[in-house]
Amino acid sequence: MSLRPRARETTEPDLHMGSGSAVSLTSVSKVYGAGAEAVHAVDNVSLDVEFGEFLCLVGASGCGKSTLLNMIAGLDKTTNGTVEVRGGRPTLIFQEPALFPWLTVERNVDLALKLRKIDRADRKQVVGSLLEMVHLTGFGSKQPHELSGGMRQRVAIARALAQQAEILLMDEPFGALDAMTRDLLHDEVERLWQDTGFSIVFVTHNVREAVRLADRVILLSSRPGRIAAEFPVDIPRPRRIESPEVGALATEITARLREEVKHHGVQT
Amino acid sequence: MAYRPEPAPFEEELAGLDALEVKTPRARSRARRIWSSLWPKFAAVGIVLLVWQILVWAHWRPKYVFPGPGAAFRSLWDDVANGRILRATGVTMERAAIGYGIALLIGSAIGIAVARVAVLRAAIGSLITGLQTMPSVAWFPLAIVVFRLSETAILFVVVLGAAPAIANGLISGIDHVPPLLLRAGRVLGARGMKAYRHVILPAAFPSFLGGMKQGWAFAWRSLMAGELLVVIGGRAGLGFTLDSARLRQDYPGLMATMIVILVIGIMIDSLLFGVLERRVRRRWGLIEATS
Numbered sequence: 231m232s233l234r235p236r237a238r239e240t241t242e243p244d245l246h247m248g249s250g251s252a253v254s255l256t257s258v259s260k261v262y263g264a265g266a267e268a269v270h271a272v273d274n275v276s277l278d279v280e281f282g283e284f285l286c287l288v289g290a291s292g293c294g295k296s297t298l299l300n301m302i303a304g305l306d307k308t309t310n311g312t313v314e315v316r317g318g319r320p321t322l323i324f325q326e327p328a329l330f331p332w333l334t335v336e337r338n339v340d341l342a343l344k345l346r347k348i349d350r351a352d353r354k355q356v357v358g359s360l361l362e363m364v365h366l367t368g369f370g371s372k373q374p375h376e377l378s379g380g381m382r383q384r385v386a387i388a389r390a391l392a393q394q395a396e397i398l399l400m401d402e403p404f405g406a407l408d409a410m411t412r413d414l415l416h417d418e419v420e421r422l423w424q425d426t427g428f429s430i431v432f433v434t435h436n437v438r439e440a441v442r443l444a445d446r447v448i449l450l451s452s453r454p455g456r457i458a459a460e461f462p463v464d465i466p467r468p469r470r471i472e473s474p475e476v477g478a479l480a481t482e483i484t485a486r487l488r489e490e491v492k493h494h495g496v497q498t
Numbered sequence: 499m500a501y502r503p504e505p506a507p508f509e510e511e512l513a514g515l516d517a518l519e520v521k522t523p524r525a526r527s528r529a530r531r532i533w534s535s536l537w538p539k540f541a542a543v544g545i546v547l548l549v550w551q552i553l554v555w556a557h558w559r560p561k562y563v564f565p566g567p568g569a570a571f572r573s574l575w576d577d578v579a580n581g582r583i584l585r586a587t588g589v590t591m592e593r594a595a596i597g598y599g600i601a602l603l604i605g606s607a608i609g610i611a612v613a614r615v616a617v618l619r620a621a622i623g624s625l626i627t628g629l630q631t632m633p634s635v636a637w638f639p640l641a642i643v644v645f646r647l648s649e650t651a652i653l654f655v656v657v658l659g660a661a662p663a664i665a666n667g668l669i670s671g672i673d674h675v676p677p678l679l680l681r682a683g684r685v686l687g688a689r690g691m692k693a694y695r696h697v698i699l700p701a702a703f704p705s706f707l708g709g710m711k712q713g714w715a716f717a718w719r720s721l722m723a724g725e726l727l728v729v730i731g732g733r734a735g736l737g738f739t740l741d742s743a744r745l746r747q748d749y750p751g752l753m754a755t756m757i758v759i760l761v762i763g764i765m766i767d768s769l770l771f772g773v774l775e776r777r778v779r780r781r782w783g784l785i786e787a788t789s
Contacts, residue, residue: 375783378519
């Protein structure tokens with residue numbers, strides 16, 4: 231089992247060349263319920279996530295962001311259309327850390343390895359290096375409740391990394407954290423992403439956060455969730471959330487988002 | 499293999515924030531902790547003994563019918579010294595262990611089955627709760643008819659008393675597993691039996707423990723009733739000792755046996771289940787580490 235991170239700049243991307251994208255959604259729709267009461271959560275979304283891409287989905291409430299992620303993760307079935315995922319089962323990080331309260335930090339991470347049937351002898355070392363990656367060395371024997379919210383979320387990230395998935399799905403992972411912790415976790419996630427070469431699909435309602443992190447921001451409309459616009463982000467990394475470039479693009483996207491929401495109000 | 503992240507400017511800030519946010523448990527010596535949890539119990543026992551003694555002094559009942567604590571504890575000391583009470587306790591505890599053990603197995607099996615299979619839940623889910631409300635003494639006439647005056651009759655009623663509570667604890671534990679943890683487990687690849695082993699059962703454990711504790715209380719009550727009603731030659735448990743003290747008009751002996759029964763019940767409840775429960779709650783962060 232190797233945990234050696236692939237540096238984005240140095241590894242050969244042609245590993246995946248020709249095999250298409252990491253995630254391909256083709257005309258995906260999701261309808262909850264039936265008949266007159268049916269709710270179209272997601273309507274006809276087609277989207278490709280490139281290998282190694284950091285993609286952010288933003289939108290107002292009811293745009294089906296979480297539904298999309300759940301379908302990519304395989305936790306939810308599509309009503310129509312297809313979801314193709316390459317490079318193994320994706321891993322999902324929730325808004326809540328969702329750590330198991332009866333296990334220590336170490337054992338939470340260890341469980342992910344155990345479920346992948348990694349030898350006990352190898353696991354200890356891997357757990358150690360995963361905790362080191364999220365800067366939690368020395369906290370392994372703590373119970374989750376002894377840590378702060380931000381630290382718990384980093385344990386959740388370490389646990390997700392333990393799955394060695396190549397696709398990381400994040401569902402508003404920092405929504406419940408204070409601003410300072412969130413900024414630091416942006417740095418952390420960006421660094422992990424650069425070191426590992428993951429593809430990341432990151433859902434958020436915070437437009438600035440999306441611009442801070444993403445290669446590409448997808449704006450979704452609400453009820454039904456459709457792709458309203460797409461914004462490539464060419465701001466060089468490392469970025470700061472308070473930088474004027476990030477602010478300018480965020481303002482542009484927010485204006486567009488408001489338009490979507492307003493338009494929705496007129497309809498109903 | 500060892501992964502060394504390159505130092506980044508944010509790392510020092512991160513480490514500082516972590517240090518500020520981690521809870522540091524207040525250190526308090528073990529002896530102090532034990533003492534602070536014990537003295538109220540000693541005080542309570544002292545008050546009960548005092549009230550008992552006052553009743554005796556006030557001649558509430560004739561002294562030979564209602565002996566004071568002094569006579570009761572002298573009798574207890576004699577019974578301990580001549581080994582009678584220990585033999586009776588041994589017989590009773592053996593029955594308790596076997597009966598409770600069987601109840602634990604059956605209760606857990608039924609609990610998992612009912613939690614998993616919707617049809618079973620519809621069929622017997624409410625029946626289990628119904629069984630729990632049935633006073634277990636009411637089973638004895640039937641048990642005696644079917645199993646005669648035998649160990650089986652006693653065990654039958656003990657199991658019927660304890661198993662529903664244990665099953666119910668497990669069922670409600672499984673029902674209340676947070677859906678988020680289930681989803682997290684599924685993302686990690688815990689499906690089917692693995693989900694039970696790694697997510698559902700551990701998550702249900704606090705409630706299961708509550709059921710086990712309640713089951714023990716029911717088992718102990720059923721067992722005492724059983725030992726009073728079902729007398730088996732050569733197998734004198736505490737219940738029999740209690741009743742024979744009454745028949746022999748050995749009222750200090752009766753009081754002494756009651757003390758033993760009460761103390762065993764309390765010890766198992768607080769020392770075994772109480773300690774387990776506190777450990778689980780502390781680990782889960784449901785109580786402060788210092789309390």
